Every structure is written in structure tokens, then in C-alpha cells.
Amino acid sequence: MMNAVASFADLHLHTLFSDGTFTPEELAGRGHEAGLAAMALTDHDTVEGCERMAQACKALGIEFIVGTELTAEFEDREVHLLGYFIDPHNEKLLAEIKKFQTVRQSRIREMTDRLNQMNIPLRAETVFALANCQSPGRPHVARALVQEGYCPSMEEAFERYLKKGRRAWVPKCKISAVDAIALIHQAGGLAVIAHPALNHYDEMIPLLARLGVDGLECFHTKHTPKKARRYLNVAARLNLLVTGGSDCHGFSKGQPLIGTVRLPSIYLEKLKEARRQRHEHPTILEAAK
Numbered sequence: 001m002m003n004a005v006a007s008f009a010d011l012h013l014h015t016l017f018s019d020g021t022f023t024p025e026e027l028a029g030r031g032h033e034a035g036l037a038a039m040a041l042t043d044h045d046t047v048e049g050c051e052r053m054a055q056a057c058k059a060l061g062i063e064f065i066v067g068t069e070l071t072a073e074f075e076d077r078e079v080h081l082l083g084y085f086i087d088p089h090n091e092k093l094l095a096e097i098k099k100f101q102t103v104r105q106s107r108i109r110e111m112t113d114r115l116n117q118m119n120i121p122l123r124a125e126t127v128f129a130l131a132n133c134q135s136p137g138r139p140h141v142a143r144a145l146v147q148e149g150y151c152p153s154m155e156e157a158f159e160r161y162l163k164k165g166r167r168a169w170v171p172k173c174k175i176s177a178v179d180a181i182a183l184i185h186q187a188g189g190l191a192v193i194a195h196p197a198l199n200h201y202d203e204m205i206p207l208l209a210r211l212g213v214d215g216l217e218c219f220h221t222k223h224t225p226k227k228a229r230r231y232l233n234v235a236a237r238l239n240l241l242v243t244g245g246s247d248c249h250g251f252s253k254g255q256p257l258i259g260t261v262r263l264p265s266i267y268l269e270k271l272k273e274a275r276r277q278r279h280e281h282p283t284i285l286e287a288a289k
């Protein structure tokens with residue numbers, strides 16, 4: 001490129017194919033308005049929205065990266081792993097995703113059963129109709145509680161019933177972090193630890209790095225600038241790639257978060273370079289799969 005105009009990416013985004021509220025087209029349009037040069041779609045346990053998002057981004061001249069966000073487990077703690085550049089047609093990935101989705105659906109029934117036991121007659125069918133996707137989750141239950149008048153707001157629904165430890169909280173099916181990393185790698189992708197500050201367990205970062213994780217999401221809506229700097233140092237020390245994104249799920253307090261976290265394109269270039277290297281020089285382990 002001749003002149004170095006700064007360009008930015010948002011690599012953590014959700015649509016209504018999981019618990020976001022924007023369609024891929026709306027999300028791409030919002031990203032365009034926010035002046036983003038690149039976007040990745042990282043819906044929970046699905047890649048279904050990626051084809052539409054790719055089309056929408058292409059029409060707007062935005063670079064698109066296929067992604068997903070998997071809920072994994074490491075030492076009895078939940079860790080979200082982002083997979084970037086995965087092949088959305090990879091059979092093994094799709095088979096595993098299907099399992100997670102089946103469990104997510106029965107989990108919705110378990111959550112509404114528990115609410116019913118608390119004399120809140122929310123029906124699972126109401127949640128499924130509202131979610132209208134293969135990857136329903138707690139935000140859909142929260143929205144249904146608000147819609148049906150059982151709760152004044154989503155925040156209140158989480159606070160009263162859905163957050164970890166509350167009576168309608170049901171744990172999710174979790175893949176081990178090691179298996180999730182392998183699943184992402186065999187689908188041709190790079191595995192990145194999402195929003196580490198939300199895990200409250202930074203000790204896991206070097207351990208996961210040793211287990212093959214490729215990157216760390218240093219920039220995130222819930223990371224203060226101080227935290228972001230701290231994670232940039234951790235990433236440099238452990239030789240991890242740096243990513244960042246808004247984790248936009250639609251409107252948040254009246255504003256969409258998309259574009260509020262702006263990852264300088266240099267980091268995306270490094271990510272792409274790592275992917276190229278991986279494809280040209282697969283490790284013996286990966287080549288054997």
C-alpha cells in the first residue's frame with residue numbers, strides 16, 4: 001500500500017445466528033459506518049451466519065474472517081476460545097458444533113423447568129421462538145423473561161435467575177480446552193483465548209499457550225486500557241498473537257458496541273501471516289491428523 005492510512009478491525013462479533021440481535025447484513029452495515037476495514041464473525045457454537053456475513057462484507061469492500069466462539073473448560077473453569085480462519089465446511093467441526101447445539105437446546109428446557117419450579121411459567125417454546133436459531137443461550141431466556149413481563153430488564157434476569165449460581169443457571173456442555181484447540185486447528189484455524197480479564201485466572205494463559213493456543217484477545221470492551229496493556233505484555237512474553245474485538249451482541253445501553261474496540265490492522269496482518277505459515281509448515285502432529 002502506498003500511503004499508510006490507519007485501518008482497523010473488529011474480530012469479535014455476534015449475530016442472531018447465536019445470541020446477537022443484528023442480522024449479518026445489519027452488522028456488516030454497522031461496521032461499514034464505523035469505518036472498519038475488517039470484521040470477523042464469532043457466533044457461539046456456530047458458523048451458520050458466516051456465508052451471509054461474507055457476502056455482505058464483500059459488497060461493502062470489507063475484509064471478512066470466518067470465526068466462531070467455543071465454550072471450553074480448563075481446570076474446572078470456563079474459557080471461551082475464538083477460532084479464526086476455520087473452514088466453515090470442515091466435517092469434524094460441524095459434527096462437534098451440532099453436539100454443542102443439541103445440548104444448548106436441552107439446556108433451555110432445563111432452565112425453563114427450573115423457572116417453572118419457581119412459579120415463573122415461561123415456556124421453552126417461547127424461548128425457542130424468540131431465539132429462532134440453532135445456538136440458543138441464556139440471553140434468549142433473559143429476553144423472553146422481559147418480553148413476557150416476568151422481569152424488567154435482561155440485566156435483572158441474569159442477576160435474579162441466570163448468572164452462575166442462581167437457581168435457573170444450568171452449566172453448558174463444555175469441550176476441554178485441549179480438544180477445542182485441536183478442533184480449531186484441524187479445521188485450519190487459529191485458536192485465541194477470548195476476553196481473558198473475564199476469566200479471572202491469568203495463570204491459565206501460559207498453560208494454554210503451552211498447549212498450543214495461538215493468540216490472546218488483548219483488546220475487548222470489558223478490558224480497561226491498563227488491562228489491555230497488561231495482556232499485550234503477556235502476549236509478547238509468550239509469543240502469542242494479539243487480537244481484539246467489541247463482542248457486540250446488538251444494542252448495549254442504546255448503542256451498538258461494534259467499532260468501539262478497534263484493532264490496528266498490523267495485528268490482523270500478523271494473524272494472517274501465522275495462518276499462512278501454519279498451512280505451509282504444519283506441525284508433525286497436525287499433519288498426522
Ligand code: AMP
Pocket residue numbers: 019044136137138139154155158159163172249
Ligand atoms: P450462554 O452461552 O448461554 O451461557 O450465555 C452467555 C452469554 O450471556 C454471554 O456471551 C453474554 O452475552 C451473556 N451474559 C453473560 N452474563 C451476563 C450478564 N450478567 N448480563 C447480561 N448478559 C450476560
Ligand code: ZN
Pocket residue numbers: 014019020044249
Ligand atoms: Zn454471547
Ligand code: FE
Pocket residue numbers: 069080194195
Ligand atoms: Fe465470550
Ligand code: FE
Pocket residue numbers: 012014069247
Ligand atoms: Fe462473544
